[in-house]
Amino acid sequence: MLFSSRLPESLELNEFTKILEEKKATGHKILDLTQANPTTAGFAFASAIPLPSISDVSHRYEPAAQGMKGAREAIRGYYRDNKHGLIDSDDLLLTASTSEAYSYLMKLLTDPGDEILIPAPSYPLFDFLATLENVRPSRYLLRQDAAGHWRIDFTSLEQEISRLTRAIVVVNPNNPTGSxxxxxxxxxxxxxxQAHELALIVDEVFLDYENLGGPEKPCSAIASDTTLTFTLSGFSKILALPQAKLSWIHVHGPEPTKAMAKQRLEFIADTYLSVGSIIQHAAASLFSCQGAIQKEILDRIQANESLLLAEIGVDPSLREGGWYAIINLPENVSDEECCLDLLQQSSLIVHPGYFYDFVESNRIVVSLITPEEDFRQGLLLLQSYLNSQHDR
Ligand SMILES: Cc1ncc(COP(=O)(O)O)c(C=O)c1O
Incomplete structure (x- = not known):
């Protein structure tokens, strides 16, 4: 075979995407309850943020593998001003995206065939991020406790640690459980x-999106220094600017391991130098928009969550943070069947739980940043589908 086995054998469209393409081609209006792109979700800030322009770029190129000092200082200010913790800007390394940050960390920590531990349910991209680096993702479980809150199942986590494991990934708060x-x-x-000589990778892209009515307060890993810890975040969620392409890795832990990790990460970043200088120059002024951006998003999330309670009866107090909500289907309805039915019959898009590796097969996921009117109309269609399933 000419192509690498890191890639999927088949890249053909799946059944869901085929139906969707057909619907779009025949002019159906699609109602999408999974809209998670903040630049197209009808937010006022999206057209008001003063973005830098190409004329802001200097004619002089000053490559900096770790990222420019000014941008790293601005990120240090973000952690301080939001009371997440005090950091040294020298412990930050800038990347173009959080996905790129993961790829750098796998280059840093793994050899082909090694394993990283990822949570289930969680962010669907981990499989691809790992296999593209020749790394095997193995899964530990998050389970709901007696009160319905999602917590790490340490028994399953310890069972999955093998001699090939190099790192544990945690998403804080997790997508889509919001825990x-x-x-x-x-x-x-x-x-x-520490006991197994593993690195800890904590993805905090949704850290600021706390459900104020939720039971758990955000706890950042940024100050964690007893083991080698990499904390990831970036503009795509914090400032709802995925197009800005600015993310970072914060490195913390005992010496000399920390210094060795920083040196090696800088070597990797120096090979690509992928972060644009325009956005780095603009970082400090963009952070000044954080309050207004996050308020508009949190207001939307709260409004949609109230609709979700009123229409479908989903209890908002279980969600601790993030942009997503989980809807439990009746026991006799599978996520896959539900998603296909909704698309076929009502031109409505929701995500099946299996995208996120739920153990249960009767969960679907919706995005709480969907524009409110779409969300309201979509929930009505979902409710009438669920009613028809109850009578089945
Ligand atoms: C948990 C998590 N991490 C990272 C990302 C992607 O971040 P970026 O756009 O910086 O690659 C997402 C996107 O939805 C996400 O859900």
Missing amino acids: YMTAEELKKLSDLC
Whole structure:
């Protein structure tokens, strides 16, 4: 075979995408409850943020593998001003996206065939990010406790640690369960990483989107220093600017490992030098828009969550943070069947739980940043579908 086995054998469209393409081609209006692109979701800030322009670029190119000092100082200010913790800007390394940050970390920590531990349910891109680096993703479970809150199942996590495991990935708060890592979980994770010589990777892109009515307060891993810890974040969610292409890795942990990790990451970044200088120059002024951006998003999330409670009866107090909501289907309805039916019959898009590796097969996921009117109309269609399933 000419092509690498890191890529999927088939890149043909799946059944869902084929139906969707057909619907679009025949002029059907699609109602999409999975809209997660903040630049097209009808937010006022999206056209008001003062973005830098090409004329802001200097004629002089000053490559900086770690990222420009000014941009790293602005990020240090973000952690301080939001009371997430105090950091040294020298411990930051800039990347073009969080996805790129993961790829750098896998280059840093793994050899082909090694494993990283990823949560299930969680962000669907991990499989691709790992296999493109010749790394095998193995999964530990998040489970709902008696009160319905999603917590790390440490028994399943410890069972999955093998001699090939190099790192544990945590998403804080997790997508789509919305669960924050607790201080107690962070301590246990650090202990496990120390005992097995693993690195801890904590993805905090949704950290600021706390559900104020939720039970858990955000706990950042940024100050965690007992084990080698990489904390990731970026503009795509914090400032709802995925097009800006600015993310970062914060490196913390005991010396000399930390210094060695930083040196090696800089070597990797120097090979690509992928972060544009225009956005780095603009970082400080863009952070000044954070309050207004996050307020508009949080207001939307709250409004949609109220609709979700009123129309479908989803309890908002279980969601601790993030942009997503989980809807439980009746036991006799599968996520796959539901998503295909909704698309076929009502031109409505929701995500099946299996996208996110739910153990349960009767979960669907919707985005709470969907424009409110779309969300309201979509929930009515979903409700009438669920009613028809109850009567089945
Ligand atoms: C948990 C998580 N991490 C990272 C990302 C992507 O971030 P970026 O656009 O910076 O690659 C997403 C996107 O939805 C996400 O859900």
